[in-house]
Amino acid sequence: MIEIGEEEISLDRMIQRVRRNEAGAVVSFLGTVRDDGILGMEVEAFRDPALSEMEAIRQEAMSRFSLTAAEVSHRTGRLAVGESILAIVCSAAHREEAFSGCRYILEELKARAPLWKKEISSDGGGHWVEGHGR
């Protein structure tokens, strides 16, 4: 499942959904808002193109790394320090494929999915994080 939304991410539920009897490994990645002297972050998405790109990346990872299942959930809206931004969960027969698939989805998403983050400072001002994806 690919999701973009404001709701808190349930990593447990994502893990349950990718478990398979033929999968001996489940790898998860959780990106969170780091305290760099900020109050939080605001995350914005160009929703439909972002969902399409994330689904394309998920399918690439499924075939390149022989994953048995993969899910990606990206949050939008105002997030406080410590809250989850992004979760990726991959299952595969063996750990190498599961780790590689998870890493692939993460790096490709950062480079290709139309999403942006703004750091909110304690004085209420904001600063858009400089992106590298094109």
Next chain:
Amino acid sequence: MKIKVLAFAAFGEILGREREVELEEEASVKDLLDELASIVPGFREAAFEPSGILRDYVLLMVNRKRIDPERDLSRILVEGDELAIFPPLAGG
């Protein structure tokens, strides 16, 4: 003709997230960007170099498909087209 403009991140703050722009028939993407620069304060400085060239961090989609700002600014728009403008991607 009317063209819908969607803008994200810093460009969303300058242009508003969504607006409609009225253009002459056969106007190009460049004509649309020039029109935005003439009607929205701050957009010209944000999107164009002083020489008038589009800054390299301006990314564009027409009807949800990426276009190449070096090659496709002369693309002719038609009624109902949608232009999206945004800076480099920064999700994850």
